[in-house]
Amino acid sequence: MSLKYESTLREPLVDGVKDYHQVTEDIISPIEGKPGKLWYVGFVISLALLGFGAFSVFWQIYFGVGVWNLNKTIGWGWDITNFVWWVGIGHAGTLISAILLLFRQGWRTGVNRAAEAMTIFAVMCAGQFPIIHMGRVWMAFFILPYPNTRGPVWVNFNSPLLWDVFAISTYFTVSLLFWYSGLIPDFATIRDRAKTKLRKLLYGVAAFGWTGSTKHWQRHEALSLVLAGLSTPLVLSVHTIVSFDFATSVIPGWHTTIFPPYFVAGAIFSGFAMVQTLLIITRKILHLEEYITLGHMEAMNKVIVLTGSVVGCAYLTELFMAWYGANPYEFATFFKYRAAGPLGWSYWIMMTCNVITPQVFWFRKMRRSVAVTFVMSIIVNIGMWFERFVIICTSLYRDYLPSSWSYYRPSWPEVGFYMGTFGLFFTCYFLFAKYFPVIAVAEIKAILKTSGENFKEKMEVYEGETAEQFAKAVHHEHAH
Numbered sequence: 001m002s003l004k005y006e007s008t009l010r011e012p013l014v015d016g017v018k019d020y021h022q023v024t025e026d027i028i029s030p031i032e033g034k035p036g037k038l039w040y041v042g043f044v045i046s047l048a049l050l051g052f053g054a055f056s057v058f059w060q061i062y063f064g065v066g067v068w069n070l071n072k073t074i075g076w077g078w079d080i081t082n083f084v085w086w087v088g089i090g091h092a093g094t095l096i097s098a099i100l101l102l103f104r105q106g107w108r109t110g111v112n113r114a115a116e117a118m119t120i121f122a123v124m125c126a127g128q129f130p131i132i133h134m135g136r137v138w139m140a141f142f143i144l145p146y147p148n149t150r151g152p153v154w155v156n157f158n159s160p161l162l163w164d165v166f167a168i169s170t171y172f173t174v175s176l177l178f179w180y181s182g183l184i185p186d187f188a189t190i191r192d193r194a195k196t197k198l199r200k201l202l203y204g205v206a207a208f209g210w211t212g213s214t215k216h217w218q219r220h221e222a223l224s225l226v227l228a229g230l231s232t233p234l235v236l237s238v239h240t241i242v243s244f245d246f247a248t249s250v251i252p253g254w255h256t257t258i259f260p261p262y263f264v265a266g267a268i269f270s271g272f273a274m275v276q277t278l279l280i281i282t283r284k285i286l287h288l289e290e291y292i293t294l295g296h297m298e299a300m301n302k303v304i305v306l307t308g309s310v311v312g313c314a315y316l317t318e319l320f321m322a323w324y325g326a327n328p329y330e331f332a333t334f335f336k337y338r339a340a341g342p343l344g345w346s347y348w349i350m351m352t353c354n355v356i357t358p359q360v361f362w363f364r365k366m367r368r369s370v371a372v373t374f375v376m377s378i379i380v381n382i383g384m385w386f387e388r389f390v391i392i393c394t395s396l397y398r399d400y401l402p403s404s405w406s407y408y409r410p411s412w413p414e415v416g417f418y419m420g421t422f423g424l425f426f427t428c429y430f431l432f433a434k435y436f437p438v439i440a441v442a443e444i445k446a447i448l449k450t451s452g453e454n455f456k457e458k459m460e461v462y463e464g465e466t467a468e469q470f471a472k473a474v475h476h477e478h479a480h
Contacts, residue, residue: 011295018290018448027441028190030286035434038285046426053420056413057132065135067413073406074396078414079133080245081388085270086126086421087168087242088263088384091235092271093119094171097178098231101224109443110296114282115275116179117436121428122274123172125421130164132417160244167241171234178227181220184210185442239267246391253333253395256321262314266384269307269354272300273380278429280374282438291439298367304380305361311387312355329400338394342407350390353383 018026060067070077093115100108131140143155143165155162188210191203210216243263246254276297283292322334338347357379360366367373393408432438 011293023444023448024189024193024441026288026291027437027439027444028186028193030433031190031435031437032193032195036285039430039434042426043430046423046430049419049423050427051420051423052416053418053423056416056420057128060132060413060417061137065133067411069409069411069414071406071408073399073404074393074408076133076392076396077408078389078410078418079129081385081392082418082421083126083129083133084242084245084263084388085385086122086129087239088267088270088388089274089381090119090122090126090171090175090271091239091264091267092275093117093122094175094178094231094235095268095271096275097175097182098228098235101228102232106447107296107299109440109447110292111275111279111300112443113179113182113436113440114279114432114438115271116175116182117429117432118274118278119175119271120172120179121425121432123168123175124428125425127168127172128421129417130161160241160248163241163244167234167238171238174227174231174234178224178231181223181227182440182443183436184208185212185220186437186440188212189441190437235268236264239263246395251395252327252329253338253391256318258314258317258321262311265307265310265314266354266387269304269311270381270384272304272307273377273384276300276304276373276377277381280370280377282433286433286438288439291444294368294370297370297373298364301361301367301373301376304376305358308354308358308380315351315355333395333398337398338390341394341398343390343394343397346386347390347394350383350386353379354387357383 068077068079093112096108096112096115100112131137134140143162184207187203187207191200191207194200194203240260240263243259247256247259249255279292280297283289319334319339322330325331338344357376360372360376397406397408399405
């Protein structure tokens with residue numbers, strides 16, 4: 001008999017003395033009880049923001065896009081900035097789920113469920129901006145390529161805005177399937193523990209008759225791998241296609257081939273930061289510190305410092321090419337109107353938040369500090385929002401003709417719409433945390449025998465013995 005286990009040097013992924021029953025109790029019991037006061041406070045604030053957002057959208061649809069502070073020079077403002085930002089937020093969930101699953105990274109198990117949920121809610125928020133930006137929302141079906149009776153009116157397949165529709169809808173569908181298929185075993189666990197008939201019925205329907213048989217697990221594993229294989233190219237393609245909204249144009253500051261990889265790195269950067277923000281709050285409120293450990297946070301902070309450095313390299317490359325290319329309009333866009341000019345302040349906020357501050361994560365003590373990680377995760381997302389704002393507004397506000405020069409500041413319906421998407425995002429997340437297991441119970445159990453703290457301690461105790469003796473000792477202990 002052989003026993004497969006990890007190195008004792010590797011940090012445990014589950015802290016404390018845990019067995020399978022204790023894992024179930026710790027993660028499922030918050031769903032079965034009533035939520036605490038903090039949950040209600042957060043939920044009410046989220047609903048208030050959502051209501052304000054709904055009113056702002058109603059106001060804009062009733063009076064028209066003219067209530068936004070867009071003009072002939074700046075045709076894209078907060079709406080497209082927020083669209084690109086929200087799509088970026090959604091990137092980390094699929095990356096944690098798909099790419100880390102294919103690479104068999106055990107640390108993903110503590111964070112993947114919440115990250116996948118975050119992806120779905122972020123894409124729901126992102127999708128609203130282009131639709132509302134159309135102005136005549138009731139004409140949204142014009143972007144769908146279906147046989148129509150409108151004569152020669154047909155969607156423009158050359159437009160990257162149309163590719164956005166396909167890419168984001170595909171991304172949303174695959175992410176939803178991935179998230180839901182992972183939930184099925186946990187729904188069955190909640191169904192079996194349910195005290196009321198209604199809960200038993202609802203979770204029973206959601207579990208699709210899952211029994212935990214070998215055949216069910218085989219199909220579940222196969223489906224996970226297929227969806228991971230589909231999602232991996234999507235992680236790279238979705239933000240690449242979003243970058244084409246800019247890169248396929250001829251506007252100085254936009255028409256550059258560096259945009260696709262730079263947008264993907266930036267999306268992973270901001271997505272991981274948002275995962276950190278949510279999980280630090282979640283682990284505190286739901287008392288899940290032993291499952292979302294400092295080791296998980298450190299691993300994600302390593303990804304943040306890597307992608308932040310890639311983004312910083314892209315910024316410097318843009319500046320270098322603007323100088324080296326000797327195009328006066330390109331040079332003016334980057335050096336006169338971005339780094340300086342009336343909107344120059346936004347450029348330096350972007351550089352500070354995205355390039356300079358994440359460098360603190362080179363130090364292990366900083367990577368493992370909850371307070372530093374929480375503050376940094378918010379700073380990074382502020383910086384990434386300003387990156388999108390800088391790309392859009394500072395490339396547009398100085399046109400070729402000085403008579404067309406303009407300045408941009410958002411109107412209250414634009415700000416209200418953005419706040420409303422935060423309300424939608426957090427309303428969905430609070431409901432998710434109340435009615436769904438925030439951590440994948442089945443996946444934590446799968447790694448408990450190799451990566452749990454108590455198991456690693458036993459490995460050290462039995463280090464001098466053979467694998468077979470060790471297995472017998474563990475079996476004997478469980479028998480008693």
